[in-house]
Amino acid sequence: MSFVIGFSLLNLFIALGLSPLFEGVARKLRALVHSRIGPPVIQPYYDLLKLLGKENIKPQGKSFAQVAPWICFAAIATAALLVPMGTGRAPFGAFGDSILFIYVVTLVAVCLIMTAAASENPFAMVGASREMMLQLTVEPVLVIAVVTAAINARSFDLGHMVNWYHFHGPSISMIIASLFLFLALQAQVGKLPFDIAEAESEIVGGLFIEQSGPKYALLRWTMMAKQIIFVSLFTQVFIPWPETGNLALDILIHLAKVLVLVIIISLIDVVNPRLRIDQAVKYYLILVFFSLAGVAFAVIGA
């Protein structure tokens, strides 16, 4: 019981408390590539605080859009409890497995899409449609990577997968799965070249166009936390080394790995142009097809 509560608080701290910091690092990096000085690293905290106090402009009449940001926030925070972060075990691993994780992350997308649709703005509707199409084609890559790990570990529990990979060492199937999951990360966290659903320069923020004030703060925070959660999943399940056995040191190592991956993601983000939605859909459908190779290797035990 104390394990569940203690590690839940730790995961929430990393996913919610530290995610703006990582975002700040990413922004700083982008500024450096652009030859700018850029905002201080803790700027995203200031942004969130400022947004919380800003006026909340809502569409006329009662609508679903009022509740949805809270559900989004709750879902992404629950997803944080289902992923191990440096500890090798997810705090809620005894209550739900990787399939639940995938569906809770889907719930975030569902809420974003329904918020967008409820805001009655046609730009938001276009964004919602694009977000769902991306979800449709990117989710299978994530699913296939998780299924590959599950077949290897003979369990859908993320903790079991981490343990198995520690014990077993690198295998062909897991390397293939991590490669394809890495290619899918960029779209999962909504960064260029796949930030098609927001696309400030063509559909003016898409999903978020009608959001303002505290609601927008929560949705921004959700997106930042989502990035850290996916990166944690990747670093814990697919690159679980090195592990020392010392809890504090393991958590620090985990944070360092997350930082490195966030930097890589930001570098890809800053040097790439945006793809069109049909290009992205085709790209990921091809990835889905090839990522099945990982499953095939896992079945023969390689």
Next chain:
Amino acid sequence: MEPILLLFIGFLSLILGAVVAIATHRLRWVCSWASFSFVLLSAVCFFYIAILVFTGGPVIMTEPLIFLPGVGSSLTIAIDPLSALLLLIISIISTCTTLFSVRYTARYQSESLVRYYPFLLLLFASIVGVVAVRDMLFFIAFWEIMTLTSYALVVFERGNEISLRAGFIYFLVTHVATACLIIAAIMLYVQTQAPHSFGFTALKTSLEMLVINHSGLVHIVLALFFIGFVTKAGILPFGFWLPAAYTVAPSGASAAFAGTMTKLGIYGVVRVFCELLPISHYSYMWGQVIAIFGAISIFVGTMSALTQDDSKRLMSFHVIGQIGYMFLGVGLGIFLLPINPAQATMALISGIFHLLNHTMYKPCLFLNAGSILYKTGTRDLNKVGGLLKVMPFTATTAIIASLSIAGVPPFSGFSSKLMIFESSIMSGIDSPHFIILGIVAIFISAVTLASFLKFLNSAFLGKLHVEGETDTQGDVPLSMKIPQGLLAFFCLLFGVVPWLPVRMIYSAISYILPVNYSPASGALLGTALPGFSLNSGQGTFGIWNPLWFLIAMVTLFALGFFISKAGMARTREAETWYGGREHAVEHVRYVSHSFYNPFKQLFVFTIGGIRFEGMYPRVLYPPRVNLSRIISGIKTISNIDQWLYFPFARGFLRLSRWFSRVHVGIPQVYILWIIIGVIAAMIVLFALPAG
């Protein structure tokens, strides 16, 4: 009270209700409410019987009710937990759909109710008959009554040519299916010991004899049963009639079809392949067939649903897709029966659990579509929008049911889909094709979500807009709200407390399987109250505990709520921003048809005169017979030199011309070829023993 007596009361009250409905059909209100009262009475009886069976064990009638010595058939009644589960479903669905119809039939002022309520009640009565009897002859008799009454409901709008055509196809196809059932039953009947009998026990013995003799007849009998049942269930390609028929039937009847009648196909498959067929390599082979057909239906049915803009047609295609999920689970279970008792039981439970969940959300969605039709007069999703503001209750139930069918936790579809995915992938370690089926199922689950988000976004969210009729004041009447609310409540209940239905289904499955075949429920499904864990022989491989999930969600929702209120931000209402200009609603609406267009285009293609929309074929123009082309085709085929000899000859010439290029006439190059050849030969020689 004696359970059998209750069954008779329920059955007779349905028959009596049909008679009363005929007698009073001119008084529309009396007819509707009288039918509902009789249905309610029967539903209470069936519900009570189901509870009795689940708490006190199966009810079996020792003396046959009617005995036909000439054909060796007798009307024996037995309610085991599987039948009780179906009775439970019938009691809920019959009440909901009849209550919904009371006000809904007001839409059809020109149609006489004598062609609606009597047939609806007889449909329910025949379904009860199908699940309660233990004799193949009476089973088929009730099955046939069910087909005829449902046909009458499909063609309810007799002035509408589309309904008549859909009804005709339905009539034709389902009778071919029934003929398959009759032939299969007779083939088994002649194999029974003299005196011949149609009883399930006698048929079971004769099927056992056939299996022991390895007769090829077993495959024919099983194939006939399979075709008979899947045609009714709507598995593609046998269920091609389904979208047309379910779309044109009145919404109450469509909901009743989707909730009860479709499920009997699965009931039949489970009865025949798990109970009558002994566990053998035949179950191994036919399990794969059932699962693969299920996966095809999942893919094609749901992909075609994504391209639909007619609300009820969209729901009908999703019936095909969801039935596919059930067949995937059940087929996997039948496949595993001879191999792994624990996983076989689990897969069967997952299929039946999905059946139960589907029974709650799909009728609810049909009733939602019916409410939109009642309110706005259209089924076309391009013509409506923003109805959340007009009918908030319907919209809420539609959101719950849509999230359930899409498998979003903590709603009901998630629990059963989780079981289907995980058991198919884990059993796939030994038979890898099931992994592909499992991944198809997971992918299509996302497509289902996309399709229902399109339904919600275009019908309920967005700008309020209705083309045509303008009666948009207020929600639907209370008698139409209650059924939707009840079904949505069950979606939520089965999602939050999956333990309850899963234990019921466990007792149903373990009862029809051989004694002591399935492991104990604690060992199989764990003790993670109120959820379940999935245990194979080697340990736990999956777990789902909704209680803790909800605790986390509620706590974190409250956290988000307080954080967003902490800044004391003011709230202001404002017009939607359209880029700085005023526009009329119809100019800036994002209509249903526009959703996911680039994605849909990937699955739309035309071959000859047939257009495939989401893989589902639609004939654009009838195939024309061009005689001269056929004759020239025959000529081409008969000219063997033309297609067999010349291509080879030409290929050989081209190859030799290519090889002749190495003859450059320079001695050094020839020496180089020789060296390369020697090296290649050495590599081959060294590599061979190592390999």
